[in-house]
Amino acid sequence: MAGDPAANANPPGDSVLSVRDLECRRGDRVLFAPISFDVAAGQIVWIRGANGQGKTTLLRTLAGLSAPAAGKLAWAGAPENVPRPLYLAHANALKEDLTVSESLRFLLHLADHRVDGGDVDAALERFGMASRRDAFVRTLSQGQRRRVALARLAAQRELLPWLLDEPFDALDAAGVELLAGVIAGHARRGGAVVLTSHLPLPIDEPAPAIVQLREPALA
Amino acid sequence: MSGTFAVLVARDLRLAARRRVDVVLPIAFFTVAVSLFPLGVGPEPQILRQIAPGVVWVAALLAAMLSVTQLYAADHADGSLEQMLLVPGARISIALAKAVSHWFLTGLPLIVAAPVFGLLFDMTPAAIASLVAGLVLGTPVLSLLGGLGAALTLGLRSGAVLLILIIVPLCIPAIIFGAGAVAAVESGLSARGHYSLLGALLIFTAVLAPMATGAALRIATE
Numbered sequence: 001m002a003g004d005p006a007a008n009a010n011p012p013g014d015s016v017l018s019v020r021d022l023e024c025r026r027g028d029r030v031l032f033a034p035i036s037f038d039v040a041a042g043q044i045v046w047i048r049g050a051n052g053q054g055k056t057t058l059l060r061t062l063a064g065l066s067a068p069a070a071g072k073l074a075w076a077g078a079p080e081n082v083p084r085p086l087y088l089a090h091a092n093a094l095k096e097d098l099t100v101s102e103s104l105r106f107l108l109h110l111a112d113h114r115v116d117g118g119d120v121d122a123a124l125e126r127f128g129m130a131s132r133r134d135a136f137v138r139t140l141s142q143g144q145r146r147r148v149a150l151a152r153l154a155a156q157r158e159l160l161p162w163l164l165d166e167p168f169d170a171l172d173a174a175g176v177e178l179l180a181g182v183i184a185g186h187a188r189r190g191g192a193v194v195l196t197s198h199l200p201l202p203i204d205e206p207a208p209a210i211v212q213l214r215e216p217a218l219a
Numbered sequence: 220m221s222g223t224f225a226v227l228v229a230r231d232l233r234l235a236a237r238r239r240v241d242v243v244l245p246i247a248f249f250t251v252a253v254s255l256f257p258l259g260v261g262p263e264p265q266i267l268r269q270i271a272p273g274v275v276w277v278a279a280l281l282a283a284m285l286s287v288t289q290l291y292a293a294d295h296a297d298g299s300l301e302q303m304l305l306v307p308g309a310r311i312s313i314a315l316a317k318a319v320s321h322w323f324l325t326g327l328p329l330i331v332a333a334p335v336f337g338l339l340f341d342m343t344p345a346a347i348a349s350l351v352a353g354l355v356l357g358t359p360v361l362s363l364l365g366g367l368g369a370a371l372t373l374g375l376r377s378g379a380v381l382l383i384l385i386i387v388p389l390c391i392p393a394i395i396f397g398a399g400a401v402a403a404v405e406s407g408l409s410a411r412g413h414y415s416l417l418g419a420l421l422i423f424t425a426v427l428a429p430m431a432t433g434a435a436l437r438i439a440t441e
Contacts, residue, residue: 065440111305
């Protein structure tokens, strides 16, 4: 199958997600040749592919927003206790008319009602946005908005699997380094990460496993 | 699940407080639409009194439809809706929360304003009371059905017109019994039957519309 052998090598931890012969469609078009890969605890999986190859659709399918056209995907664990992945889409999901801390608090509250103000402040601090916590989102630059959206990652209490769609977009050099540190830290604690990026990943340890999306065979 | 509902309603009301113009528009539209009728129909008190309940109800329906078209659009565009739908079992909570916030921002102000328009049309106090009672039961139906229409037309071009074409026919029973209650009171009959039917309509819509809305949201974001 088209899955990269590196991703299918013996996983370092327990399997978190297993994908078998998965196909995604957009309208009538099959986006990529069927792929199979496993994601283990503590592993970073880097989905690669050309523009329009279906990286975002694949992540949305893994998140449960779209149904796969064919094949299987299974998150580890009993059906009622499936780890709910944290999905950060290309869109930041921030409201122009809310302040930075209100936006972040809303997104955290949606997923987990135990979040308090301290968590929000600490997460903003981690991504260097603490000084803008009372600014309206509409006054922020694209890079700052991205930092606020990414601050959700720093506020997680549980070790959820992360699905990140182009997380390095719009970030400056310092932001890229910061995010790389957060992602590597998550993986070292035993969290799984699946991400897309069109830039080389600035993460060496743990080394990311690459899953390459390929053109589907012509019917 | 109730947590998600409360978080969403609180956020929508906070957003509305930040964009007061959007909140004032439906009620301004309602005022203008209702005020046009005495100018167009003529100032005879007898005729005005007769058409008043129908006019107020039709204007309320149009004001609700006008403001409901954007109910999910902004959240869809900025990715918030996806994040809400990722919460397990939250679809019905989302639909209910959106309808409740819409009612707070459109239905409730119309109920408060309705007695003033009743006086404008020279309605009797008893008739005004029955108009308000009918609106209390009927405007949540408009918000719930409007939310369904907004979810069904999410992401479509010219969705607003389509929404009105789909949803207005479904709102006809609410208008008939709401305006009928006032007519019954004015002719000295009991309006209890009308209230019961409006209440039944509200329960029916409150149970079914959120489920249908949740399914429509799911399809719209896939």
